[in-house]
Amino acid sequence: MARWSTAKNSEKKEFNKSSTANKTAKEKMLRGSAWMTVGSIFSRILGAIYIIPWYGWFGADKLQANALYTKGYTVYSMFLMIAISGIPSAVAKQVSHYNAQNEYAVGRRLFKKSLLLMLIIGVLCAVAMWVSAPWISQGDANLVPVYRSLSIALIVIPVMSLTRGFFQGYQDMFPSAMSQLLEQIVRIIYMLAATFLIMRVVKGSYVTGVVHSTFAAFVGALGGLFILVLYFFRQKKQMDQLVLQSANQLEVSDRHIIKDVLYESVPFIIIGVSTTLYNLLDQFTFQPVMQGFSALNIRQINDWFALFAGNANKLIMITISLASAMAITAIPLLSEAYTKGNKKQIATQINDALELFLIVMLPCSLGMAAVAKPLYVIFYTYDHVGIFILSFASYIALPIGLFMVLSSLLQGVYQNKAAIKYFLIGFVVKLIVQVPLIIFLKGFGPLLATGIGMMVSNWLMLRFLYAHFGLAGDRIVRRFDGLLFFSLLMFAVAFGVVQVSGFFFNPYSRIQSLIVLVLAAGLGGYVYVYLCLKTRIADKILGVRVGSLRRLLRIK
Incomplete structure (x- = not known):
């Protein structure tokens, strides 16, 4: 009886330990996603708002x-x-x-060696783009x-x-979020100031205005790098302490470190350029x-291209950035669990990441x-075709976001290998349907081709995760x-x-469209939040802390 009781207590402790570990991992994912979401959403919103002036x-x-x-x-x-x-x-x-192996010194050395590598690659790519500009x-x-x-x-x-990636390896998303936000603020300030001066003061060419608008990317990057350097030196003492406490059991050469990073970066390059490749295909096929x-x-063709690839894309990237933020948070957490062999x-964590995606991206x-309609008018003025393209593109944002996650x-x-293979299959599908869809649907065609290609990739990836990692398919389907x-x-x-607002408000007015947007988004958002809290589905996905929101809204 005593043995049975001891064994039972041991099992109970092990269960509590496992439960606590899972809870901690989920809290890290939620906290990391929250910071990255804040940084991404605000930078994307700023990146959309500047469009108005x-x-x-x-x-x-x-x-x-x-x-x-x-x-x-x-x-x-x-x-x-x-x-x-992908580095x-x-x-x-x-x-x-x-870090999961208590080898902080190796991680620090990896960062230093990678910095030099990134600087060299950046300079080479800058020269290549400058020289090849006339040919492309x-x-x-x-x-x-x-x-x-x-x-x-x-x-x-x-x-x-790279510096953002280093902090993310410590599962610290705050520096990345703040860097992303400051980069966007500095970029937009320069962009708007230069454009106003060129177009309104000196009455210059629109080409000159665009050139300075794109040069703002360099100015913004300096701002984003500045805050990362500042944060690094603020945290240096703590990180140095971790390095001093390293186990130092691994003997890893500099050559091996760089080799590992380059090997791991290849998939990130291919997956990272996936949406860019989709956009490039649109750019180089739509006109001909x-x-x-x-x-x-x-x-007229350029006008169509601007409507789907420029106007609509800028706005749907606000929602897609949410998925990107979740994806960035999930990688180091999964890597840690994989290193520890905790199946x-x-x-x-895979189930949590997918449920987090659904509760955020579906309503967005x-x-x-x-x-x-009001959203497009606020940012671009009234355009019947542009409004329909934005509405259609909003649905396509869902498979794009799911692909990222x-x-x-x-x-x-x-x-x-699986991630690359399934991306390539989806891209081939887009290649096949791209031309006929452009012929029949014009600006809607490339968007639909992207959605079809992404959905094929998503279905294959979900099937793989279900087969190999115990994906809780029934639970996710219910959610x-x-x-x-x-x-x-x-x-x-x-x-x-x-x-209904069309009977009372002028659809061509930006101010009145803003009122309609606030009313529609506010009422619709409240309905969604109320239902998620009332049914307790928010608690199951986001944790018990959402109970405070339920009490605030007086939902029983």
């Missing part, structure tokens, strides 16, 4: 300017991904891996100075991104297909679709059904408010 200052050339800006950033994003080389995410993953401009001379103004940022941003199968001239914790995507989960558990039902009710309320 910036767009208006270009006058009759506003769509042409936005098309030029979008084309420049799409190619720049590809060079940036090559310059970053920041790989460093976050490897630093977390070594598709014959558009206006794009050459835009590409070259963006190339300068490639020297600074890789170093900044439209020229060959429609009677539209170049200016139960791996399965729990459907909500943006519901309020597309699922591919990151696979990389976090070292299933890099999905409930959250989708609540999101649809929210959509109905928000959309109903927008439609």
